Amino acid sequence: MIRLLLFSSYLLIFLGCTSSKSQTDPLAVNLADIQWGKPGDGSIAPAGTRTALQATDPKTGGVSYYAWFPAGGFFDQHWHTHDEYAVLISGSLTISLGQKVYDLEPGAFIIIPGGVHHYWDIPETGDAIILVKRMGPPDFHFVDR
Numbered sequence: 001m002i003r004l005l006l007f008s009s010y011l012l013i014f015l016g017c018t019s020s021k022s023q024t025d026p027l028a029v030n031l032a033d034i035q036w037g038k039p040g041d042g043s044i045a046p047a048g049t050r051t052a053l054q055a056t057d058p059k060t061g062g063v064s065y066y067a068w069f070p071a072g073g074f075f076d077q078h079w080h081t082h083d084e085y086a087v088l089i090s091g092s093l094t095i096s097l098g099q100k101v102y103d104l105e106p107g108a109f110i111i112i113p114g115g116v117h118h119y120w121d122i123p124e125t126g127d128a129i130i131l132v133k134r135m136g137p138p139d140f141h142f143v144d145r
Contacts, residue, residue: 011143020066028056031089031129034066044140045075046122061137069128075120077143084112094121095144117143 037048048070055064057110062082069075088108095102096119097112122128
């Protein structure tokens with residue numbers, strides 16, 4: 001239980017928040033105005049990854065947030081308990097979903113069902129920003145760690 005609480009606390013730091021906004025609060029924000037969290041140390045996402053929490057669903061604990069992956073970053077293969085939806089806002093990336101690999105460009109929509117193993121690979125040519133919606137509390141289960 002203590003490990004889960006510590007991990008949950010780390011996730012709040014990883015998501016760049018100390019408090020969350022209710023999903024029912026109105027919100028409109030330009031990408032240029034995002035308040036990014038500090039760059040991560042690489043213990044969950046690639047070193048230098050920054051996030052910006054936008055909302056937390058008070059019923060499910062699901063979060064909506066931006067993630068900024070640095071050029072050349074690789075997010076190790078992992079899975080989540082709950083479904084995850086993402087849109088690639090800028091840059092390009094490769095994602096593996098189960099046995100399929102996709103090369104994506106801005107505007108790409110991604111559905112990652114709970115339990116599906118996946119990884120993110122960011123090319124050396126530039127950073128990538130995604131917008132993520134999780135259907136339940138965030139968790140990371142790494143496959144090869």
